[in-house]
Amino acid sequence: MAGEYNIQWTDDQSGTNPLKPRFVINPNEIDGPGNSSAHTPLQLPGRYTVNYGEIFAENLIHLLENFASTTEPQNPTSGMLWFDTSATGEDDDFGVLKVRNKQNSDWILVGFGSGGGASGGAGAAPSYPPMSGGSTADFNVEVGGNYFIDTSTRAVTVTLPASPELGDVCVFTDVAGTWDVNSLVVAGNGQLIMGLNEPLTNDVKYASFRLAYSGTTYGWRIVA
Known part of the structure; x- marks a missing residue:
């Protein structure tokens, strides 16, 4: 049709990307949500x-x-960001930032956002309930736990929840400074960790890190 727009994706300069084929927008038409053949969450006139x-x-x-919304954008595409406001925390304004994966099949958790209140100022990370003492025994992790792991006498294995939900978070800290001698081992309990189907081992002295669940494609991710 005369006057049509031929649209090309950023990562399809050669026109051979099967995940992002080029598309056409005809005169007086809008490509976007509500259109059965829409290609993006934007309205492209x-x-x-x-x-x-x-x-x-x-x-x-x-x-x-x-x-920003409680529901994901229609017609998402790989590389785009979505601020999911459906997540809840100590602050009413809590939310999580996600990026669409390369296969355009799932969202990956990339960060948190919150207002003021109990967890600090704008943009502060969410707070977590403290755990008493330093654990020296193997145990099952609860979502939202802030765990101080003492490996001064032996390596410790912790097991993540079997059925986590998107945005679930837990924190681990080397309270005794001995992970370099006796490691912390984190078992995925059927879920991937950093995209791998194997336990995560941390042997860095005085390390502290946070795991967040990003979905079934990549599982638990280290986010801080």
């Missing part, structure tokens, strides 16, 4: 579209706020 200025302005707002 074709030539001669009425009120295209308003459409472009709303697109910029969506990008500015990373599609």
Whole structure:
């Protein structure tokens, strides 16, 4: 059709990416949510579209706020960001930032956001309930736990929850400074850790790290 727009993705300069084929927007048509053949969560107007200025302005707002919503954007594409406001924490304004994976099949947790309140100022990381003492025995992890692991006498194995939910978090700290002698071993309990189907071993002295569950594709990820 005369006057059509031929759209090319950033990572498809050669036109051979099967996950992101080039597409066409015809005159007086809009490619976007609500259209059965939509390719992105944005409203992309074709030539001669009425009120295209308003459409472009709303697109910029969506990008500015990373599609902040309790529900994921329609027609997501790999590499895009989504600020998921459905997650809850000690703050009413708690949320998690996610990125769409390369296969465009799942969301990966990349960060947290919160307002003021108990967990600190804007952008502060969420707080976690303290655990009494330093554990020297193997144990099962509870979501939201802040665990101080003492390996001064033996290596310690901790087992993550079997059925985690997206955004679940737990924290581990080498309280005795002996992980380099006796390691901390984190068992996935059927879930991947850093995309691998094997336990995570930490042998760094005085290390402290946070694991967050990103979904079934990559499982638990170290986020801090």
